[in-house]
Amino acid sequence: MSTGMVLALIGAALSTILAGIGSAWGVGMAGQAAAGVTAEKPDLFAKVLILQLLPGTQGIYGLLVTFITLSRIGVLGGTAVTDTNTGLMYLFACLPIAICGLISAYHQARTSVASIGVVAKDPDQFGKAMLFPAMVETYAILALLVSILAVTNI
Amino acid sequence: MTNNYVYAVARIRVREKTLLTDADISQMAGMASADAVLDYLISRGWGSAESGRDPDAILQAEETKNMALMEELGVDKKVFDIFDIPRRYHNVKAAIKEVLTSDTHDRIFYDIPDFGRREVLAIFSEKHFDALPEAMRAPAEQAFEYMVSTRDGQMCDTILDRACLVAMTDAAKKAASPVIQDYIRSTVATADIRIAVRAAKIGKPLGFLNAALAPSEAFPVHDLAQEAAKGTEALYPYLQEHGFADAVEALKVSPSSFERWCDNCQIEAIKPQKTNPFTSGPIVAFYLARENEIKTVRIILTAKANGFSEDAIRERVREMYV
Numbered sequence: 001m002s003t004g005m006v007l008a009l010i011g012a013a014l015s016t017i018l019a020g021i022g023s024a025w026g027v028g029m030a031g032q033a034a035a036g037v038t039a040e041k042p043d044l045f046a047k048v049l050i051l052q053l054l055p056g057t058q059g060i061y062g063l064l065v066t067f068i069t070l071s072r073i074g075v076l077g078g079t080a081v082t083d084t085n086t087g088l089m090y091l092f093a094c095l096p097i098a099i100c101g102l103i104s105a106y107h108q109a110r111t112s113v114a115s116i117g118v119v120a121k122d123p124d125q126f127g128k129a130m131l132f133p134a135m136v137e138t139y140a141i142l143a144l145l146v147s148i149l150a151v152t153n154i
Numbered sequence: 155m156t157n158n159y160v161y162a163v164a165r166i167r168v169r170e171k172t173l174l175t176d177a178d179i180s181q182m183a184g185m186a187s188a189d190a191v192l193d194y195l196i197s198r199g200w201g202s203a204e205s206g207r208d209p210d211a212i213l214q215a216e217e218t219k220n221m222a223l224m225e226e227l228g229v230d231k232k233v234f235d236i237f238d239i240p241r242r243y244h245n246v247k248a249a250i251k252e253v254l255t256s257d258t259h260d261r262i263f264y265d266i267p268d269f270g271r272r273e274v275l276a277i278f279s280e281k282h283f284d285a286l287p288e289a290m291r292a293p294a295e296q297a298f299e300y301m302v303s304t305r306d307g308q309m310c311d312t313i314l315d316r317a318c319l320v321a322m323t324d325a326a327k328k329a330a331s332p333v334i335q336d337y338i339r340s341t342v343a344t345a346d347i348r349i350a351v352r353a354a355k356i357g358k359p360l361g362f363l364n365a366a367l368a369p370s371e372a373f374p375v376h377d378l379a380q381e382a383a384k385g386t387e388a389l390y391p392y393l394q395e396h397g398f399a400d401a402v403e404a405l406k407v408s409p410s411s412f413e414r415w416c417d418n419c420q421i422e423a424i425k426p427q428k429t430n431p432f433t434s435g436p437i438v439a440f441y442l443a444r445e446n447e448i449k450t451v452r453i454i455l456t457a458k459a460n461g462f463s464e465d466a467i468r469e470r471v472r473e474m475y476v
Contacts, residue, residue: 029160033431036164113160114431120167 004087011094019062019101026055026109058101093150100143188458293317319368343372443475
């Protein structure tokens with residue numbers, strides 16, 4: 001296997017691993033808060049579940065970039081990477097969603113936890129409370145777009 | 155780890171909705187009798203199956219529920235040891251007086267495991283001061299010897315009250331929770347102001363003030379003692395200069411208004427925890443808010459039972475956390 005292919009595979013792996021770690025961390029943290037609210041007020045389950053799931057999207061974005069990358073470097077389709085430069089390009093193309101996914105999932109989780117606190121106090125504020133963690137999502141989506149554009153144009 | 159308390163804080167957020175608000179307290183203050191207040195509390199879920207309509211039993215049940223919730227949430231009991239310090243020093247004061255006067259006052263002791271009436275009386279009856287916690291040993295012995303030689307109960311209390319404040323300050327410094335540190339800082343500052351005001355009003359000398367005031371981060375206590383020794387005219391401007399203008403305003407209204415201000419300072423110290431989702435702060439704040447709520451209800455029930463007017467009750471009741 002060429003060095004370029006190894007680098008491309010590392011990029012593909014990182015986008016799933018780092019974004020996945022961020023999401024697992026985030027969903028776990030928000031899940032603790034959601035469980036706390038549900039223990040006291042089970043009828044809020046559906047609302048807090050949505051807030052818990054918000055930091056989970058980064059893991060999906062990372063998976064998507066991994067699939068696109070694998071389908072272009074000869075693993076699931078496309079042509080195998082033979083030179084180092086192309087491999088490096090795939091690696092760097094995967095990094096935006098890998099790194100931004102990790103960090104944004106963590107911060108989105110903290111915002112989700114705070115929003116779950118808002119819903120716990122006043123369930124009618126669910127709509128407003130959901131907007132706060134949703135704002136963090138913007139930056140994960142921007143990173144996803146950059147990674148997809150980069151991977152598909154190499 | 156910042157998310158260790160995420161689950162517990164989320165539960166506390168829901169529980170905060172069950173706390174009594176200022177409006178609830180105002181409603182209770184306006185009720186016709188202590189019975190009406192009891193009805194209202196029972197309708198809000200206060201008390202237990204065993205407490206019936208006994209006010210003391212209802213309040214005791216609420217204190218038990220409060221501590222049980224903290225245990226259920228997995229908060230280390232040591233976190234709350236600091237709030238037991240005043241009760242322990244109270245038991246020491248009660249024991250010294252009971253041993254030296256031979257009067258029996260079993261109802262004034264707090265029921266603290268390993269430090270209840272029986273244990274503390276045994277220590278002072280046998281002068282077995284080594285059995286006391288290290289920080290308490292020297293002031294307790296000093297207070298005891300002072301009481302033996304002078305029978306001055308007030309000075310005995312003063313020595314132990316100061317030692318209690320010092321012990322709370324030391325414990326707060328070791329506590330990991332900033333909310334506990336803020337709360338104790340506020341408690342010590344208001345206690346010092348309370349002592350200084352009372353001493354200034356009755357013309358206590360500087361020596362007494364220096365012995366009574368505990369070190370505080372809010373002001374140099376030696377300066378506070380000197381101003382208080384000169385009288386209230388010198389003390390009030392000093393308090394205003396050090397950010398306690400509200401205390402002076404309350405003092406001008408009435409003594410009970412000042413007492414209310416002291417208690418409200420402590421609630422103000424914990425209020426920022428209402429928006430903190432990640433540390434143990436909101437849990438400790440909830441515990442203190444419940445304690446404050448129970449104390450306030452006790453004031454209302456006692457005042458109603460003794461026929462106090464609605465205005466007199468409103469002047470005494472404390473601000474609520476929510």
